[in-house]
Amino acid sequence: MNNYMQPLVNKGAKNDMKVSDENALKGLVSFPQKAEQIAISGYFDNLDNLITLHQRKCDETKELKKFMLQKMFPKNGEKKPEIRFEGFTDDWEQRKLSDIVDVLDGDRGKNYPKETDFDTNGHTLFLNASNVTTDGFSFDTNQFISEEKSDSMGNGKLIDDDIVITSRGSLGHIAWYSADIQRIVPYVRINPGMLILRKKVSINTSYLYQFMKSDKGQNQISFMSFGSAQPQLTKKGIEGLNVNYPKKSKEQAKIGEYFSNLDNLITLHQRKCDEIKEIKKFMLQNMFPQKG
Missing domain, CATH: 3.90.220.20 (DNA methylase specificity domains)
Incomplete structure (x- = not known):
């Protein structure tokens, strides 16, 4: 799109750059045969779907973590959290x-x-x-x-x-x-x-x-x-x-491990999302003819 628009740009009276309605459709467009068009658009649709999937999973896991951080630590003035691992009932300590x-x-x-x-x-x-x-x-x-x-x-x-x-x-x-x-x-x-x-x-x-x-x-x-x-x-x-x-080290370890696992999932999905975005960027640069 950049290559398409650049030759159509006019310099305005106020030294601004713009493309007029009249010129917007005058540029030349390169495109392959229909079967290849379908294959290319399907390829990028799949990449977009993967990006959306991993971003959604990342956001969902962040929301879960935010919710559990609020529920798995006692509220102010309380000695027990609302949500707890099975088998632990002791009051928490504060130091x-x-x-x-x-x-x-x-x-x-x-x-x-x-x-x-x-x-x-x-x-x-x-x-x-x-x-x-x-x-x-x-x-x-x-x-x-x-x-x-x-x-x-x-x-x-x-x-x-x-x-x-x-x-x-x-x-x-x-x-x-x-x-x-x-x-x-x-x-x-x-x-x-x-x-x-x-x-x-x-x-x-x-x-x-x-x-x-x-x-x-x-x-x-x-x-x-x-x-x-x-x-x-x-x-x-x-x-x-x-x-x-919590007083018991086993409960401390379980809580730490639980949130560490959520952190790892968030990192995994964000990394996958970023990797696919980079693939898409690279392929967008190389699956369309360059200017000239």
């Missing part, structure tokens, strides 16, 4: 986050990396804002520092099972440095706009990660943020966040 985890700052000071210390490849991934999203870690755009530079720094180095939360700019994005993620990127540091949650008592990290992403966690994070130009979360504020959790 300050600082009773459960150590909250660690990112690196600052004289050894903080300079612009010249960063590279697109290297030993230690130095997280930036785009790496910690509402859906966890993303490694599309990365910056690295050397092992020597990393060793010269203090706080901010991730270890297995840490949780990262963004504390500046885009607030409250949560990512879990699980064993699966560690296998992909074994050496990682956070920047000063993030905090590390490192557990110090026996609590299921998958559960804590899901709680922090739930409405109960995110509402508290939104309430405690401050600053108008660039809202921030403080270490002290995060330490005071209230965490509800």
